[in-house]
Amino acid sequence: MRGGYNVPVAGAPLPEIRELPAPDRLYLPLASRRLDFGDVRVEEGQRVARGEVLAVDPEHFSIPLLAPYGGIVRLSEVEGHIVLDELDTTAGDRAAAGSTGAVAERLLALGAWQYLSDARTGDAADPAGRPSATIVSTLRLEPFLAGGEAQLDGALERLARGLEHVRGMAPEAPLYVVVPNADAPLAAELRKAVSACSGAHVVSVPMRFPFDDPALLARYLKLPAGPDTTVWAIPVEGVLAVEAALTDGRPCTERIVSFAGPAVTEPTHFRLVPGHPVADILAERLCREPARVINGGLLTGVVLSPEQRGVDSECTGLTVVGEPTRQTLLAFARPGISRRSYNRSFVGTLRTDMSMRYRAGLSGEVRPCIACGQCADVCPAGILPQVIHRHLYADRLEEAQRTRVDLCVGCGLCSFVCPSKIDLRTELLDAKRVLREEEEALRAEAEAEAARAAEAKAAEAEETQAGEVTV
Ligand code: SF4
Ligand code: SF4
Incomplete structure (x- = not known):
């Protein structure tokens, strides 16, 4: 194992878990980081039981979105969500369909897959x-x-x-x-x-x-x-x-979601169910506003869209950092305890054990790579992000492939330490995705070609056989 880095950032929760009171309604997002529950299996006004399938992701083995509590389904109230109303939080678990089938089937039906x-x-x-x-x-x-x-x-x-x-x-x-x-x-x-x-x-x-x-x-x-x-x-x-x-x-209907970061008054791990209203979690728990809420961790999470009303079914944490309210002249050259960005921050003073109160501002603009090598030092994949960045900047995707962009695990440390604030992680992950799509298209083409060749060969053999019979 090489590289890696523990970010000294303030706002960590204690390793204990607190329960959140059940809300009045649940807002279950129909999409999460990897999953898209596009196939809705319930109707407006339907009463569902805890553990019942609300929707499935047809692209991912029909992984289901389960009802965390019993309730009445509202489909058209909030776009991109299934709302559950009149919650019944006391009802026992419903035996999920398929719970006596093969192990994988049972895990799928019960939301553990x-x-x-x-x-x-x-x-x-x-x-x-x-x-x-x-x-x-x-x-x-x-x-x-x-x-x-x-x-x-x-x-x-x-x-x-x-x-x-x-x-x-x-x-x-x-x-x-x-x-x-x-x-x-x-x-x-x-x-x-x-x-x-x-x-x-x-x-x-x-x-x-x-x-x-x-x-x-x-x-x-x-x-x-x-x-x-x-x-x-x-x-x-x-x-x-x-x-x-x-x-x-x-059925698996609970999650442990960390609620932490420099802008949170009491960083905590919460036990809650998907669909718990984000606004309820944030209410009276922020010490700095405006704040940016990140769905996931500090380095690999994505900014929570304002349209997302509830915690999604893959959520591991809500990380909150303060938004900058004004620009400071030459801030990038004068980082202070509360002035650095949560990623793409000034590297010169990162090497310290002090926990920093990072915020979301960049304190300056993106600048050209200065070949300092900090990104390669922290990269756990053993690749050279700065070299791949140069290839991608010049549109040389094949060169990026040769320099093993595929090994990037998307940890985001390179973006975090880069003093020029280059978002290397996004660049590398985008390139990886394009290369993977190209590879899959080539594989599908080769398989189709092989199938065509096999068909032609079978037809030829059939013709030859028919000719022999005629003679
Ligand atoms: S995001 Fe990729 S390139 Fe950057 S440090 Fe992590 S593994 Fe290395
Ligand atoms: S950390 Fe940023 S500036 Fe330094 S070598 Fe990497 S890309 Fe270039």
């Missing part, structure tokens, strides 16, 4: 596929998000059962469980719980962002890579969701 992904691409795992290995990470190292230390408090027995279930899903594939290399009591207990799981290999990595990234871990573990070789990745909350689904047949 959405936690399984392809370690290298981050795409949803194929329920019909078989992995060559499975990686479970108990770490979440991006600032503020809830990792094992919060998720597993009092849940080590459930983790052990969940790991047995995960192992049973692909018994022939090795199971790697990533634990912190710290001396904390929980780390020791974790190692003990993991060691009790038959066939699980304990892997400990340094506690430095982004060493919990599944693609990096797959490379670090030297797991075979190839178009037909999949490695599954499951975060610790996914293992708990699998345990709840397979042990008790419980």
